[in-house]
Amino acid sequence: MEDRKKWVLKAIVDHYIRTGQPVSSQTLLGEYGLSVSSATIRNDMMDLEEQGLIRKEYSSAGRVPTEKGYRFFVDWLVELSELHRQAEHALIESYRFQRLEIGELLRQTAFLLANLSSYAGFVLSPRLEETRLESITFVKLDAQNVLVVIVSELGIIDHAVIRSALSEAEIREVSALLNATLRGRRLDEVRAFALRFAEEEDWYDPIVRGAFLLLKSALERRLERRLHAEGLFRLLPRLLEEGQDLADACEILALVSDAHRFGRYLESEASPRVQALIGKENALRDLRSCSLVFMEYGFSGVLGVLGPIRMDYSKAFSVTTYIGNRLQAILALSHREGVPTVEGGA
Amino acid sequence: MEDRKKWVLKAIVDHYIRTGQPVSSQTLLGEYGLSVSSATIRNDMMDLEEQGLIRKEYSSAGRVPTEKGYRFFVDWLVELSELHRQAEHALIESYRFQRLEIGELLRQTAFLLANLSSYAGFVLSPRLEETRLESITFVKLDAQNVLVVIVSELGIIDHAVIRSALSEAEIREVSALLNATLRGRRLDEVRAFALRFAEEEDWYDPIVRGAFLLLKSALERRLERRLHAEGLFRLLPRLLEEGQDLADACEILALVSDAHRFGRYLESEASPRVQALIGKENALRDLRSCSLVFMEYGFSGVLGVLGPIRMDYSKAFSVTTYIGNRLQAILALSHREGVPTVEGGA
DNA sequence: GATTAGCAGTCATTGATGGAGAGTGCTAAT
DNA sequence: ATTAGCACTCTCCATCAATGACTGCTAATC
Numbered sequence: 127m128e129d130r131k132k133w134v135l136k137a138i139v140d141h142y143i144r145t146g147q148p149v150s151s152q153t154l155l156g157e158y159g160l161s162v163s164s165a166t167i168r169n170d171m172m173d174l175e176e177q178g179l180i181r182k183e184y185s186s187a188g189r190v191p192t193e194k195g196y197r198f199f200v201d202w203l204v205e206l207s208e209l210h211r212q213a214e215h216a217l218i219e220s221y222r223f224q225r226l227e228i229g230e231l232l233r234q235t236a237f238l239l240a241n242l243s244s245y246a247g248f249v250l251s252p253r254l255e256e257t258r259l260e261s262i263t264f265v266k267l268d269a270q271n272v273l274v275v276i277v278s279e280l281g282i283i284d285h286a287v288i289r290s291a292l293s294e295a296e297i298r299e300v301s302a303l304l305n306a307t308l309r310g311r312r313l314d315e316v317r318a319f320a321l322r323f324a325e326e327e328d329w330y331d332p333i334v335r336g337a338f339l340l341l342k343s344a345l346e347r348r349l350e351r352r353l354h355a356e357g358l359f360r361l362l363p364r365l366l367e368e369g370q371d372l373a374d375a376c377e378i379l380a381l382v383s384d385a386h387r388f389g390r391y392l393e394s395e396a397s398p399r400v401q402a403l404i405g406k407e408n409a410l411r412d413l414r415s416c417s418l419v420f421m422e423y424g425f426s427g428v429l430g431v432l433g434p435i436r437m438d439y440s441k442a443f444s445v446t447t448y449i450g451n452r453l454q455a456i457l458a459l460s461h462r463e464g465v466p467t468v469e470g471g472a
Numbered sequence: 473m474e475d476r477k478k479w480v481l482k483a484i485v486d487h488y489i490r491t492g493q494p495v496s497s498q499t500l501l502g503e504y505g506l507s508v509s510s511a512t513i514r515n516d517m518m519d520l521e522e523q524g525l526i527r528k529e530y531s532s533a534g535r536v537p538t539e540k541g542y543r544f545f546v547d548w549l550v551e552l553s554e555l556h557r558q559a560e561h562a563l564i565e566s567y568r569f570q571r572l573e574i575g576e577l578l579r580q581t582a583f584l585l586a587n588l589s590s591y592a593g594f595v596l597s598p599r600l601e602e603t604r605l606e607s608i609t610f611v612k613l614d615a616q617n618v619l620v621v622i623v624s625e626l627g628i629i630d631h632a633v634i635r636s637a638l639s640e641a642e643i644r645e646v647s648a649l650l651n652a653t654l655r656g657r658r659l660d661e662v663r664a665f666a667l668r669f670a671e672e673e674d675w676y677d678p679i680v681r682g683a684f685l686l687l688k689s690a691l692e693r694r695l696e697r698r699l700h701a702e703g704l705f706r707l708l709p710r711l712l713e714e715g716q717d718l719a720d721a722c723e724i725l726a727l728v729s730d731a732h733r734f735g736r737y738l739e740s741e742a743s744p745r746v747q748a749l750i751g752k753e754n755a756l757r758d759l760r761s762c763s764l765v766f767m768e769y770g771f772s773g774v775l776g777v778l779g780p781i782r783m784d785y786s787k788a789f790s791v792t793t794y795i796g797n798r799l800q801a802i803l804a805l806s807h808r809e810g811v812p813t814v815e816g817g818a
Numbered sequence: 819g820a821t822t823a824g825c826a827g828t829c830a831t832t833g834a835t836g837g838a839g840a841g842t843g844c845t846a847a848t
Numbered sequence: 849a850t851t852a853g854c855a856c857t858c859t860c861c862a863t864c865a866a867t868g869a870c871t872g873c874t875a876a877t878c
Binding site for chain 4: 828838843846
């Protein structure tokens with residue numbers, strides 16, 4: 127395609143993203159100082175329209191990008207605009223020094239995505255079942271209660287208090303046995319293990335069996351993937367602005383809050399490279415009227431940004447990439463060090 | 473006030489809550505079989521209007537309750553409608569058997585409030601600083617890492633891993649010392665304690681000092697009150713329906729998600745009895761166009777329902793009361809038993 | 819052959835107009 | 849105190865015409 131036509135398409139997408147108004151040949155001439163006449167631009171526009179990259183809402187209206195047009199724009203024209211350094215810095219700082227349990231970390235990440243992009247941000251937790259067991263620890267709290275802590279590569283997975291009158295010695299024994307058997311195994315193996323042994327009624331000591339039962343229930347509860355979404359309110363006015371039906375818009379927000387459905391979808395579509403799904407490119411019916419920019423991180427985790435089709439893709443891409451890599455790094459770090467440490471910890 | 477006028481007011485509020493349409497004398501006559509003429513009802517309406525309990529949107533429109541009218545309705549006419557038994561049961565069951573960390577429990581409670589009321593539900597966490605320390609436990613995970621678990625009356629408050637090469641014996645010693653000193657004290661005392669001792673540079677063993685530092689940072693982090701809000705999307709269409717401005721409506725939702733501002737407000741207004749704040753009765757500007765039904769629970773926790781002024785107060789009251797008492801009971805229980813136990817725990 | 823000026827044609831948007839219908843308040847009768 | 853009847857008010861909706869923003873086409877120009 128000739129350079130000027132590309133330029134015209136880019137300008138149309140750009141301007142439309144900014145203003146939300148159909149773009150006329152006049153406007154284009156005025157805002158971006160091009161040295162051709164409006165008629166020439168109109169001719170180019172006709173060609174672009176024939177290729178299905180832009181369209182008119184009615185015969186004498188200005189032009190608006192089609193989804194195919196956005197796609198073209200995203201594929202060829204996005205120049206990853208650097209985030210405004212200062213704003214980034216302030217936010218990132220608060221992020222870096224927060225020392226958190228993994229759930230809280232992911233929630234904060236979603237928050238950051240939302241705030242930096244000004245759309246909705248989401249983070250699907252990693253597949254914990256792909257991480258390996260670091261340790262299982264039993265601690266006697268008092269005469270009747272025992273605390274159990276399960277730690278994986280990514281930090282503490284779960285803790286719980288069970289009632290049990292075991293002596294300290296017995297606890298140590300159980301603990302040593304379990305750790306020797308299970309340390310270093312993937313959590314899904316551990317779960318399978320726990321399940322099998324919990325069912326072998328009389329094979330083992332009832333104490334060990336109780337421990338397996340606990341392990342099983344804790345893992346079943348915690349291996350569920352969690353979805354953290356933030357900034358959904360900010361998205362809503364934008365969707366309505368776009369001519370979206372109110373009920374449909376709420377449907378979208380509800381979907382994004384539904385860990386099961388949305389998580390499943392993300393899982394199926396994600397890849398390590400940042401990508402966009404624009405409008406009808408989305409397989410999920412409810413998402414047909416918005417766009418998704420997202421990438422994989424860590425152990426099959428997914429994060430990204432959800433916005434209207436008329437989204438600032440350039441910003442969305444750079445934010446997602448940046449935050450994604452950052453989170454990746456943090457998780458890798460906590461992995462290397464075993465588990466996160468507390469700020470000020472000795 | 474004469475009985476028939478009361479009846480008319482009740483019918484107007486009732487009908488308006490249901491349909492959202494201004495109520496005419498005709499409608500009232502048709503829907504509720506009263507044996508007077510429409511003219512009589514109109515006369516009553518004029519009186520009610522003079523008292524400021526109802527109003528017209530324009531001279532020849534039907535009547536609509538004023539906030540004062542709702543207030544009257546709430547104070548005198550709410551008959552706590554029993555929740556539909558079956559629906560309640562199904563939901564409550566899933567609630568009862570979920571064995572959870574306190575944060576998750578509160579989140580679920582907010583979810584229940586939202587679902588049962590069909591408005592937005594919120595739960596402000598209890599003041600943990602008013603609860604008492606049950607125990608502090610240190611566990612050596614491996615050569616370099618030590619796990620610290622802080623348990624209060626309401627369950628596990630926080631856990632963290634710190635890097636420290638202490639021997640098992642040293643850990644036992646520190647642990648015994650801290651527990652002897654601090655067990656049974658209120659968490660705010662514990663925090664003050666930790667702060668003081670962490671600053672006494674050379675007084676104590678650096679190890680103990682590290683422990684105090686940890687305690688301080690963990691408590692500072694965790695004693696913040698948390699706000700769990702659910703069902704906000706469901707509220708939005710209702711607010712818009714009510715003629716609310718979109719931006720304002722989003723403002724409201726943002727406010728309710730803001731733990732700091734909204735929490736502070738709830739804290740200042742709450743009392744152990746369920747109560748409603750209707751429209752402009754709210755001191756918080758943003759909330760002037762909606763209504764709050766809420767009560768206190770546990771250690772200065774607050775929970776309730778946020779809806780439009782045209783809210784089904786009867787339902788909101790019964791849901792809030794029911795869930796509030798239920799949560800109260802669960803917390804009291806976990807208090808008595810020390811901490812929550814895991815389902816299937818030995 | 820690509821670009822441009824000029825112009826007729828298209829269509830959303832806006833504001834004015836008027837009739838229909840719903841509901842009230844008042845008056846006079848019961 | 850209640851009721852029937854009626855005039856009055858005000859919203860809601862559809863219709864209509866004027867306005868103005870853009871385009872597509874044609875013919876002239878570089």
